[in-house]
Amino acid sequence: MNQYEFNQLLEKYLAGECSPDEEKLVHEWQENTLKTNVLLLSEPEQVSVKKRLWQRITEAVFEETTLRPFYKTPWFQWAAAASVAIVFGGGWLLSQQTKFSKNPITHTLQTPHGIEVKNTAANPRQIHLEDGSVVILKANSSVTYPEHFGKQSRSVFLKGEAFFNVKRDPTKPFVVHAGELVTEVLGTSFTVKSYEDAQSIEVVVATGRVSVYENSNKPTQQRNGLILTPNQKITFDKASRKLTPSIIEKPVVIQPPTHPTTFIFDETPLPNVLKKLESAYGLQIIVENQMLNQCVFTADLNELPLRTQLDLICKSVNASFEQRGTSIFINGEGCK
Known part of the structure; x- marks a missing residue:
């Protein structure tokens, strides 16, 4: 079949005049053009591309075929070019589709460094890694990871922001490289925010323990780094190279839902109240004036955020609280 005959076949197909055998030929053409790009397009993306391709051809063709033959219309030429692009790489269609869609999609590309996923959509994109870990990639962000992790570690590279829920594997640390900061865990969940045009990099821990350190050639013991636990975060200033915890x-309660925490106190000694908060939020609370330990506290603090809880406690015992780093300090004259 020459090009002219093939053009005529497509025109008949869109007009609904094909025989069963001719329809089969067109369907085979559609499938073959997409299958050649299977490494660059996921199955859902293949379906989406196919639908958009034929929808745009159909809409445009019936506006122009009354004036000229289908195979001479610009939209047929665009369709042919798109088909060639799919066959020989697929990247062109992915890069151009923002012109035809109000909602950009996620780009998945095979690069020399591994698989790169770029989220140009407005909503986060969920990515499942081979080890069972899950990455929630935020808008205007990208992550690169190998098709298969190595034997000693699981390294990924992030630009932008993502939440990582890491499958625990004590034999293979999970390492996130984000600009000048490295985050290393065995199995936990955390968020890394590292945009290239931002002045700082931020790591926020949701569960478990996270090691965060500067990406440098210094020996391990000389690296600028810290250990973070839930409800803690660290900010790395790119200019001063300072880590601030x-x-x-x-902050949220970190105890499992099978052991719900209640914050109802009745003439409870202040040390016991603060110990309850420490345990629930995984944070250190330090009383600077020991006279405060003689105070008692009565109140229902359920369903209140931590800072409101602390504010009510301090007001009742004539004190105030201050956050310094990852600890909370309480000081004041105490109850009378």
Whole structure:
């Protein structure tokens, strides 16, 4: 079949005039053009590309075929070019589709460094890695990872922001390289925010323990780094290369849901109240004036955020609290 005959076949197909055998030929053409790009397009993306391709051809063709033959229309030429692009790489169609869609999609490409996923959509994209770990890639971000992890570690490279829920494997640390900062864990969940045009890099821990250190050629014992636990975060200033640990804005209770925590106190000694908060949030609370330990506290603090709980406790015992790094300090004259 020459090009002219093939063009005529497509025109008949879109007009619904094909025989069963002719329809079969067109369907085979569609499948073959997409299958050649299977390494670059996931199965859902193949279906999406196919639908968009034929929808755009159909809509445009019936507007123009009254004026000229189908195979001479610009939209047929675009379709042919798109088909060639799919066959010989697929990257062109992925890069151009933002012109035809109001909602950009995620680009998945095979690079010399591994598989690179770029999220140009407005919503986060969930990525499942071969070890069972899950990456929630935020908008305007990209992550690169090998098709198969090595024997000693599981390394990925991040640009932008992502939440990592890492499958525990004590034999293979999970390592996130984000600009000038490295985050290393065995199995936990955390968020890394590392945009190239930002002045700092941020790591926030949700569960488990996370080792965060500067990406440098210094020996391990000389690296600038810290260990973070839940409700803690660290900010790395790119200019000063300073790591600043702190507490997240809204700490959450980290105890398992099978052991719900209640914050109801009735004439409870202040040390016991603070110990309950320490255990629930995994944070250190230090009383600087020991006279405060003689105070008692009565209140229902359920369903209140940590900072509100601390504020109510301090007001009741004539004290105030201050956050320094990843610890909370309480000081004041104490109850009378």
